[in-house]
Amino acid sequence: MTHSHEGPRARDAFIASGVLDRSVRDVVGSSWKRSTQAGVSPTLVEPSYAGALGKSQQLNALVSRVMHRMADGLAGEPVSMIFADPTGRVIHRICPDTTFGRRLEKVSLAPGFTYAEDSVGTNGIGTALLTRTPTLIVGSEHFTEPLMAFACAGAPVHHPISGGLVGVLDLTCEAGVSNALLLTYARSIAERIEDEILATVSVSEMTLLRDYLAACRHATGPVLALSEDIVMMNHLAQQRLDAADRTALVARTDDAVGEVLPRTLVADLPSGAIARLDYRPTSVGSAVVGGVFRVQIQEASSRPLRSSDSRALSAQLPGVAGTSPEWTRAGAQLRESHRAGTWVLLVGERGVGKHALARAVHVAESPARHLRVLDAETAALDPDEWFQHLEDELVSEEGTLIIRHIDRLPASLVGSVSSRLLEESDRSHSAPARWVVATREASVVDDALESQIVPCFDRTINVEPLRHRPDDIRAMIPAMLRTLSPSRDLQISPRAVNQLARHPWPGNATQLRDVLRRVLAAKRTGTIELADLPPECMAVGRRTLTPLESLERDAITRALADHGGNKGKAAEHLGMSRATIYRKIRGYNIDTRR
Template sequence: MQTRTTKETPGKALAPATGSAGADSRRALIEESHQRCAALGLSRIERPDYEPLMRSDLAIARERNRRLSDRAAPVMEMLLEQIVNTHSMIVLTDAQGTVLHTVGDDDFLERAGKVALAPGANWAEHSKGTNAIGTALFAETPTLVHASEHFMHANSFLTCSAAPIFDPRGNMLGVLDVTGDHRSYHQHTMGLVRMSARMIENHWLTDDYTDRLRLHFHSRSEFIGTLLEGIVVVGPDGRVLGANRSALDQIGQSMAAVRNHSLTSLFGTSTAAVHDHLRSPLALPMLLHLPDGRPVHVSPRASGPVSVMLRGLGPAAPGAGPGADDAALAAPAARRDALPAPGDAVAPGLAAAAAIAAGGLREPAEGAPARRASGLEFLQTGDPQVEAVVGKLRRVLNRDIPILILGETGTGKELLARAIHQDSERAKQAFVAVNCASIPETLIEAELFGYEEGAFTGAKRKGSHGRIVQANGGTLFLDEIGDMPGPLQARLLRVLQERSVTPLGSHKTIPVDIAVIGATHRPLREMIERGQFREDLYYRLNGLAVRLPALRERNDLPALARRILRGECPQHTPEISPAVMTMFTRYRWPGNVRQLANVLRTAAVMAAGEPQITEAHLPDDFLDDLQRPAAALAPLSAAAAPAPAAGRADDTAAAGGAVVAGNARTLQEAEIAMIQQVLDACDGNISEASKRLGISRNTIYRKLRWNPDRPDPARA
């Protein structure tokens, strides 16, 4: 393939060749991004934050997006062959802009590493300003950012072409990007990136719906089987379950609109016609019509037996009319939609647990008992405190009682929330998780409540549904609720009281039916007394408060470790040697279950098929921590009170999580004191302290800044 290389006059950005309409649209996109960056307080001349994630946090991000990486890797290698020796690299990020994987020319990889184009770095707009990855994430559209179009001057030597990747239900999975030297801009790069992103999306769709009827179509029959074909998936109830991006372009409707269609309303065909066509040998594509009357050639395909693909659509009765499948629309909806959307946060290392629990939502095999696996049941591994929590949650399921989950970071609060959702009557609807601590304060209101077109600078052209509306009919999980800004607490309280949402810039209210689960590691009672959290919101969220015990307080660590290992190595699960298990039981686990899962994942890889995990397989930093004084390992001071009994686990939680030590210090005060102690021992080195504590640098910054009596760690 020949490409034309265009040189640029130094100091002047090169305007990539495109049509005038396309150029105007791209110019507006870049300008709006610059305005957002300025509103966020970013400076064009400041040095961007090049600090990558900690190794453990990167491992968590990669675990959450393992399927995306697996599907993208071969496509990235194929794309690399097209751009080899062009001083470029290929970047894959998750839906938050965190770089997961890179490939490219060695010389450019080394240069790109200096601006943190490496795994673990975050390229969202709020971190790196205007850039193709971050702007594509925000605008949800393929984006080219060239030379000085980057908001930060430090990145102006780059030219970047990025395309977002979506799953068949329209959820953002991540971004595929090609970045190179700005002096070697290639006109065809964006086209290659877009096609590559579509390949990943099509693979994802095929994997998601191997047991569903797929309709491949295009206005020109010769394009069926190419990347330009549209693909629509039809479920057992006759409804459209998903579609690829080419299908949306050809139909001219959004994903939400397409998923409101049935086989009849979208293509005007009948069950009988599809059934007969699939059984016909060497059949040509069917000539059907879209809702607006345009003709398309449609090729139905089924990976399995036709009877299984069409189960629920009704019998293929001779002479059935065009509305033959309408009678089946009352059939139960496909249960696969109840699975967590790709990219949703799952407790690291316990992704296998979530997968096994979600497996109960799949349709049973022929003749198998139709029993849905219990998510709460899966979390029970013998600890009395967890058993007590699960018992109380079962008693309030489906009673419209809000649940507040309290516990230290890493104890598995989100996994518990997902288990509650799965065991409830809302399991077939959406589970929407919002981390109130990770969304910038300037964006969290739009993220939660949605906004109308033109509500603010940079708003999407057609507005956006907020996360609360997305959870309608299902469950809204508000993680780190204690970090929500004060003004938003008032708006959230109104939503919970009135069960309706008013998007930004709109006067129209949208009724919502949601179950609310909140979670926090903060002592909300004390925050109420300090005026940092609304008391009325606390009581609205606290229908039932339960406390997840820290890992050091649980007596089921051996059983829990073995369950995590089975999830990591389902085929040949290694045993844990008695010596290693002894180490585990005497360790304080400041990072709780999340840290245990990371240690076991590394150990399982190091064991490489050996029958037993020994000390030689454990991570070096974990072994170093074992040699440190106990005070440096414990997340509480030595004077902290013992763990509460199982029967009173949630009594402490109901009090706002205040655990009073012998010196009358609260959990928060003891935690901050311990962090400061370790930070002092590391001479103010935040990275080293985060490794010793098993928590991220951002957590250390947040915890110390929250306490007005402590110095700002940024000055340490």
């Protein structure tokens, strides 16, 4: 094993020239090559953030119990015990030594972050998951430099009946103090977890396993099986999808698991590929206990989008500001759908700019055609009249129809609107000049909406909250000032812009616009200074958060809300120490009084 002083040299030589020194272990050399191919940075650790909540609450609770029992042996040692799900997302972390815990935080080895090999390169978690073999990675065997200070031993945890991967148990310590026992200990904890799972396997799980195994036998593509407590995916899912795509796929299954009837979902994956998920429920008696998804992947390269189109697709859209990757990607996907005549459900928090984006794409792509906007929120006033407006629009051969707030359609209209849209969407594929986009708030969950309205659309595109796009806030401020007051020559100072860019904007662009409107009412000329901003914009963090930080702040805020503001419980839920959550609440200036 090359854990000695040859190690750093062998790694440096590989990074510089791609040449593998003979002293490098095979498992490490192959992983370095895969890390290079995946485009992992050798100098930065940049794990993606997938949210701290694992899908399988019951499994996570079981793992947490075993880990806490076994963690007694770690007291006083700078060792951390970590469990990550099959996608490499860290679910639990126990680290009694707080100084060491802080070092792990610096490399984002914390709940919610993805330590898959294609996310952070060679490491005990990701490499063990990918090779499905207990793996010890020490010091300079890591691909990225900041991880070289650590040693990590990952032992895959398999479901004792299906054999499917349920995650990986990892022990991480300082590189200098590691020894081979680390891996032995990790394996024995993994075995304890497997024993515990076996002891709790129930009839419903056995039934789900039977359906999953039957689907896998005939599968030529990824297969996923899920219940409230189990996520299983076959080898093809691990091979064909990277960590971010796998996480997105599992998140998309939320829309079907528990449904009584089979259905098909479409998911846009971060890589640009589209996945079609065919769902079949698993039932025990009359109760649905989970479901199996057969997945077909349409690679980005085989989609109608030609690469020569991509630049035009991501070009600035008229009437809206923003250059963040999230905003640009949503715009490009929407333009692509317009060109293909694909009907879209635009999903996002209130006021993020869904309607503005759909309008902008219409203007950019088909300015000569007519545009009609119907707001489902107003349908309750006169449902028959509203439905007639919809009917009038759908019979016309071309043009864009934007249905705003489709999640607020009155229950009495859901059935008729759904059948009318389905009927027309079939016809529309031969008439791509007719394009329909509906907007929907992300947090509204409603059975009728999921089962009847969502299937009317070919794809879903997400618009990210403004707080995850601080650069867009900066771009939107002058654009909004111009539209709110075209005749006035008003400037805004950089300090005021910085302050606005740091605000979390729970009401998104709508709230930003309202704030600017209020500022303009009081300020007629000159430069808008910090002091001109309303008080609600002043209570913010001291600096602009990175996108990952803002995701973490959201996760903490959500956990606090879910646990009635109890910081201890929220910390436990997120796998953080109480000290960490207190520090983060202060650091992010989270208001805990709500």
